[in-house]
Amino acid sequence: MNPANRLRLPIQGILLISLIFLVSGLSLAQEVTEKKPKKERKVSIVPLPAIAGDPTSGLILGIAPAFSWTMGNPETTSMSTAIGLGLVTTKRQLYTSLRSNAFLNDDAYTILTDFRFNINNQPTYGLGTKIWARPWREIPPTEEVNDLQKEMIFFRHVRLYGIVMKRFQDSRFFYGLGYHFDNMFRIDDRSLDLEVSPPELTFHEVYQRERNLPTTAYKQSGLSFNAVYDSRDNVANPYTGKYLYASWRGFAEFLGSTSNSGTLWLEYRDYFSLSKNRPRNILALWTYAWSVTNGEVPYMFLPAVGWDMFARSGRAYTQGRFRGEDVVYSELEWRFPLQKNKERFGGVLFANTSTASSRGEDINLFNHFQMGYGLGLRYMVLPKRRINIALDYGFGIRGESGIFLNVNEMF
Template identity: 25%
Template sequence: MPICQRLLPILCLCLSISVWGQDSRFRRFIQKAISDTTAPGQPSYRFYPTLAYAPETGFEFGLSSLLLFQAKRDTLNRLSEVQVFGFGTVKGQYGLWIDNAVYGDKDRWFVLGRMRFQKFPLLYFGIGPKPPGKEPALIDANYLLFRQRVLRKIIPNLFIGPELDYQQLYNTSFLQPENYLYEKPLGTDGTLNIGLGAALVFDNRHNVLNVRKGFFGELSFLSYQPHLGSEYAFHGISADVRSFRPIGRRNVLAWQVYGNFFRGNIPFNQLAMMGGEMIMRGYYSGRYRDKNMLAAQIEHRWLPLGFSKRFGAAVFAGAAAVAPTIGTFTTKHIRTSGGVGLRYLLFPKKDIYLRLDVGFSEDGPNFYLFTGEAF
């Protein structure tokens, strides 16, 4: 979602239980859905409602769900997860998100991807490390994304395989702000692009949503060409390196370095974008965008806090820059962000937390509520 200000899910859930408390069947259904009573190796499922507000959407009502399981119900296999989030707004916008990280038995296969369908407005601040206007344009569009990697283990913890990316914008409209006239970027009138490529991944994490110890490294290449069905021709390389180090019994120190490097005629919605719920929290996703981006972040997590069995906390900071070419990165265009977060142990037996983060940037605060850590 362009602005991830999802607030008050636990309050909404409590109100739902209170209002429907006289219906024992409904109450048992809710309690079963939010409890964590499954035996080791058995699949676990949980859901919770969300409430958000943004000026371009008004109030948003959503429902998040999370499925956790291990291949063949073997506790020695890695924990797989499938997250689903659906939402609608009072202004008639809606969407469905699906994210998956699924490990096969003995890690023979690893399927990593995400899907998006939404009718949702996008804020556009221009392209480059120093966009021309502070008042954004509003691009309303239907958006469809399907991106999956099907990876095969070649040696322990090392995977390789093909990658497919399908992205489409349609039924678009471009509303200029009152005090600035933007040049319309590529893709504003609608675009469809299909990319094929490959990914090489090293991954020794056992719990993707809450890594206590481990390392993740990914190098991927995607090419979008007319003969594949793409409207524009471009290609790019992405690199993602993450490290997780335990500090004592409960604490974790994590860091990430991330980069996108593209060449060609790239539609605005597929440029490298700074901000969002994963990296550079505090910035709107796409507040700064260009063909290239370098970003890094560090985070200290208390999981849980010393005086609580359920509640934890985090503090994080990040820095990033975008540029039209690799050679034009400069220190003067580095943006910084930071923030704090609250954690609630949603699945005690699976060690999965619900996170509420507030990120601060030069544009002010942004709130993020998701299941699992940002990275």
């Protein structure tokens, strides 16, 4: 399961439960917003409950609330949003996070925050998007499919991110600095067995050994230089505008990092209207490139699909399904209303593609692509703020699939 903002649920028996709790969430949100219909609340809350289950986590219960507010004149100040998460499982796992995108009065500054503490686990499949047998595993080429067996890694993760950017004059361009801290500790590589002969190594173990990096705990701590152009008409559910974001992060040992390294993030989003009369009928495009620019980055901190800030990329797959020193991800989504004259209910069709490199194995970026596709439903629970609750079903390679429950649009 990927518990970050999107909830990846197993297919059998969960769809009905998800729909029941989706309706429950809608009812609660309606109650919050309709108590005082004549006076708009300063902070709107969508208290979305969550329930799921899988063999790794057992029964999963919790809440994923979404918040929206405006910190200034609504005519000149963009809406701020935040999404929380609190989940517990019957196998003693805990997932908590609070992520926000806030705008100060007149959009003078924008502030991004990402705080997490997780007692987590997830499968890993090695680096790159080429599906093949790694040489140290001694798997015959005719048994290539066996290489898809997941290697489970259990770990604890603390994240503290903060970025402050200042608006340039009256433009929609922002620039500024950030601080980024990640701590992965108590790493338990469950597929690793060093007691047998020969030892049964894992992707994580081999990668860390080759770079003389620790295998049970590591940290990243560093500063970032950031620039954003954001002309979206609504952060939570855009109909028009563009979003371009560039961020270079430098991690240094003297700041507490396990190793010196740098990464570059480049992102582009755009929205194309398909109907003058129905602004909700649009094509939405999202693409990002994430690359290691220098130094040695520990395995779990490498660029990976699903590890974007709001964990929205890679629908159809678990978080971290495709990982490498370089990752490029693209997604196209058609969003459309399902009612003739109203905007409450909507639908989406989407397709995405991922490519990742493995420099040590000569797997180059753009040599291999993996696809995902699917469809989903939308319910606009707060029409004035265009806040959606989303339920998507995604399909991937070799039978991988999942249901994804979210608040706000995917991008």
